[in-house]
Amino acid sequence: MKAVIGMFMAMSLLLSSSVYALKAGTPLEFKNAEEEALYNDMLHELRCTVCQNQSIAGSNASLADDLRANLYKMVGEGANEQEIKKFMVDRYGDFVLYRPSFNASTYLLWIGPFLLLVLGVIVLRSNVRSRNKVNRKDELTSEESEMLDKYLDSKKEKK
Amino acid sequence: MNRHMIPLVIFAALLLLFWIGLGLNPKIIPSPLIGKEAPKFELPELHDPQKIVNNEMLKGQVTLFNVFASWCVSCRAEHHHLLKLQRQGFHLVGLNYKDEKRDALLYLRQLGGDPYAMVAFDHKGDAGIEWGVYGTPETFVVDKKGIVRYKHTGPLYREVIENELIPLIRELEQES
Numbered sequence: 264m265k266a267v268i269g270m271f272m273a274m275s276l277l278l279s280s281s282v283y284a285l286k287a288g289t290p291l292e293f294k295n296a297e298e299e300a301l302y303n304d305m306l307h308e309l310r311c312t313v314c315q316n317q318s319i320a321g322s323n324a325s326l327a328d329d330l331r332a333n334l335y336k337m338v339g340e341g342a343n344e345q346e347i348k349k350f351m352v353d354r355y356g357d358f359v360l361y362r363p364s365f366n367a368s369t370y371l372l373w374i375g376p377f378l379l380l381v382l383g384v385i386v387l388r389s390n391v392r393s394r395n396k397v398n399r400k401d402e403l404t405s406e407e408s409e410m411l412d413k414y415l416d417s418k419k420e421k422k
Numbered sequence: 423m424n425r426h427m428i429p430l431v432i433f434a435a436l437l438l439l440f441w442i443g444l445g446l447n448p449k450i451i452p453s454p455l456i457g458k459e460a461p462k463f464e465l466p467e468l469h470d471p472q473k474i475v476n477n478e479m480l481k482g483q484v485t486l487f488n489v490f491a492s493w494c495v496s497c498r499a500e501h502h503h504l505l506k507l508q509r510q511g512f513h514l515v516g517l518n519y520k521d522e523k524r525d526a527l528l529y530l531r532q533l534g535g536d537p538y539a540m541v542a543f544d545h546k547g548d549a550g551i552e553w554g555v556y557g558t559p560e561t562f563v564v565d566k567k568g569i570v571r572y573k574h575t576g577p578l579y580r581e582v583i584e585n586e587l588i589p590l591i592r593e594l595e596q597e598s
Contacts, residue, residue: 312556315448325520326556329547354461354554356454 302338305347310359453573460568461552468518468526468541475542481568484594486514491521492529494558500577501533508537516541519550519558565594
């Protein structure tokens, strides 16, 4: 039992220390909960352009540090989500947003999957139709059905 | 064409698409600055902190605006190209990005000289953010009116210089 408790304690220590590691450095102070929420939201919405598959929340790159500091400053100055996004896009392009806005260079990205879906439906329909036509060809010609009738009749007579 | 060939053709087209996609460099992000006025900045000059370098100084002639740092390994690879461009008479302005002054001066000395007409010393990296710098070295071409016309991310090499950079500068020099 003691061993189990010891293990639990060790684990909780490990877990808590990793939480501290994530929040290393001086904690940020915000005027109100909305600003803090905006800061945290934007951290995950913005891509670190150096280490491209990380948001600036998760990146250790020094550029991400600078962008976080910049974001913190903007939030403190009362910038809203649109203003922050515009600031970043003006400098780094649409790529900096994990969910880029809909415009001339990103429209294919947004509607592409739906276009493919429509294309798939069209192909499927034409396929099913042509298959139906093939099936109709399987119907017997009048000659064949006559032959079949004769054959069935001959069977009946034997009975 | 035989109907049964269609899936094969689609497969081949996808293969080609993926093959091209694999060859593209995801690090190259098109710059939103192109066609816009050069971002505002005002920084001390690296060699002489009494002087300032700002965006207004990029105007009046076609300028190669080059972002470099002493900690940037691939900057070393392009440095001799920059020296050559300077010898050919091009106007280069440097942005020393997130660097220490001592290191930057030593770097320029060690690599055979300073190719820049002036170097803006961006110790904190604020101007870097304005210019959307994410991977040093970066090279911008700014025209006479101070409009950003071109950006190359990563070290310059001969093909880029001869086929893109110099022809563009020559063309922009013709503009009034």
